[in-house]
Amino acid sequence: MLDIKFVRKNPEIVKENIRKKFQDHKLPLVDEVIRLDEKIREDKQVGDQLRAKRNTMSSNIGQYMREKKIDEANQMKAEVQKINQELEGLEKEEEELSEKLKKIMMTIPNIIDPSVPIGKDDSQNVEIERFLEPKVPDFEIPYHVDILEKVKGIDLDSARKVAGNGFYYLTGNIARLHSAVITYARDFMINKGFTYCIPPFMIRSNVVTGVMSFDEMDAMMYKIEGEDLYLIGTSEHSMIGKFIDTILNKEDLPYTLTSYSPCFRKEKGAHGIEERGIYRIHQFEKQEMIVVCEPEESKAWFEKLYHYTVELFTSMLIPVRTLECCSGDLADLKVKSIDVEAWSPRQKKYFEVGSCSNLGDAQARRLGIRIKGEKENYFAHTLNNTVVAPPRMLIAFIENHLQKDGSIEIPEVLRPYMGGLKEIRP
RNA sequence: GGAGAAAUACCCAAGUCUGGCUGAAGGGAUCGGUCUUGAAAACCGACAGGGUGUAACAGCCGCGGGGGUUCGAAUCCCUCUUUCUCCGCCA
Numbered sequence: 320m321l322d323i324k325f326v327r328k329n330p331e332i333v334k335e336n337i338r339k340k341f342q343d344h345k346l347p348l349v350d351e352v353i354r355l356d357e358k359i360r361e362d363k364q365v366g367d368q369l370r371a372k373r374n375t376m377s378s379n380i381g382q383y384m385r386e387k388k389i390d391e392a393n394q395m396k397a398e399v400q401k402i403n404q405e406l407e408g409l410e411k412e413e414e415e416l417s418e419k420l421k422k423i424m425m426t427i428p429n430i431i432d433p434s435v436p437i438g439k440d441d442s443q444n445v446e447i448e449r450f451l452e453p454k455v456p457d458f459e460i461p462y463h464v465d466i467l468e469k470v471k472g473i474d475l476d477s478a479r480k481v482a483g484n485g486f487y488y489l490t491g492n493i494a495r496l497h498s499a500v501i502t503y504a505r506d507f508m509i510n511k512g513f514t515y516c517i518p519p520f521m522i523r524s525n526v527v528t529g530v531m532s533f534d535e536m537d538a539m540m541y542k543i544e545g546e547d548l549y550l551i552g553t554s555e556h557s558m559i560g561k562f563i564d565t566i567l568n569k570e571d572l573p574y575t576l577t578s579y580s581p582c583f584r585k586e587k588g589a590h591g592i593e594e595r596g597i598y599r600i601h602q603f604e605k606q607e608m609i610v611v612c613e614p615e616e617s618k619a620w621f622e623k624l625y626h627y628t629v630e631l632f633t634s635m636l637i638p639v640r641t642l643e644c645c646s647g648d649l650a651d652l653k654v655k656s657i658d659v660e661a662w663s664p665r666q667k668k669y670f671e672v673g674s675c676s677n678l679g680d681a682q683a684r685r686l687g688i689r690i691k692g693e694k695e696n697y698f699a700h701t702l703n704n705t706v707v708a709p710p711r712m713l714i715a716f717i718e719n720h721l722q723k724d725g726s727i728e729i730p731e732v733l734r735p736y737m738g739g740l741k742e743i744r745p
Numbered sequence: 746g747g748a749g750a751a752a753u754a755c756c757c758a759a760g761u762c763u764g765g766c767u768g769a770a771g772g773g774a775u776c777g778g779u780c781u782u783g784a785a786a787a788c789c790g791a792c793a794g795g796g797u798g799u800a801a802c803a804g805c806c807g808c809g810g811g812g813g814u815u816c817g818a819a820u821c822c823c824u825c826u827u828u829c830u831c832c833g834c835c836a
Contacts, residue, residue: 364798367806393816
């Protein structure tokens, strides 16, 4: 969400940005916003004058009442009633227009970083860098579910019976590996100076609508029946929600938090072979990182954040690459976004395992996350990034560490979390 | 789940019964200044936020959130949320 004052002063920049994102149908919205804003300010001024008049007259009535000048008081009461009638319509109009303005403002995309590559859709995303060599072994890598079944690490049949499609039982050493990855990732982030946090796994509707649009909510969030609660789709929801409507002290910044949570997603409209197995599921676990910082620091944090993920994956000897979202593929709220993709020797391509986003001040403006300034308060910048989401990363993990004999090698860094285990055998 | 009490600005807190010289007193903290070689103390000033408009002054909204009554609401009514105390239940 942009600053309306910015739109007012720089309509051309806003329009140019919309063109860069190939959303030309939104161009007329800019002028409409400016028109609405003008009308609202006009209403506000007229209303303020009426309210000022009412305030003085009301206190005059009090004065008359004390002096027992009943007639004068009653006469003035009638006058104020007239003002109130006038105000009623005006206030209603102001409210309606503000609502309309806000709605449109939500759909006008954030100004993207100048470094973002221009492109229409995800096919034009740009590879930034590769880490570790993407190897294809001389034996065939089976589908990940088959590998997992061979080591008795997954039970999808029972899960379908108990909870339906999109759930899994992880068992034995694979379940342990899953926990090991989470714990390793947690400690990895703590060592980077992040504060570990376990947030609520359910949040209220007002927090949900704060962090996402209605359509997103409908497509992702599970609602608890009979309660004003939703299961979180990512801990970012609870973690950013923590800061809604707060004014932060400079000396407490930056907030660098790493959070663990299960994530629940409806995943409406997901299908296809590569979306099956444990790639896209209704419930998974994730270690997340978020940063709330000074505006001028967000760019530097962005670079740091996705490099942490890269470092984490390469420390587990999983080849990754970074892929930058082009303008057209970038979500409206984001200034810049880079995905971390892991190598799949089976598919012989990279697939997404994490996503790092700099939201600039757009999220903060929307949620009222401010910093106490010398003279004026200003909006913070927010960023979020996946540390690791084990079920999906496990696909990359087992594919890259599968040995010819069907065993899965455990990289050095994870062994302490696996009781010293060096490999998982069939 | 049941009963009761409460929510005022960064913190403490008066005001609520009885609506109007409260467009929120007072204290602490913080920041700026005077004094001082420096500091403390004392004194003076600023001090929740959010809009609008101006050359400047001013004005509007704001007492947990939302709604209502009224000429006028921190104050009365409804509702939601949160906190505390007690009872019940339960890892």
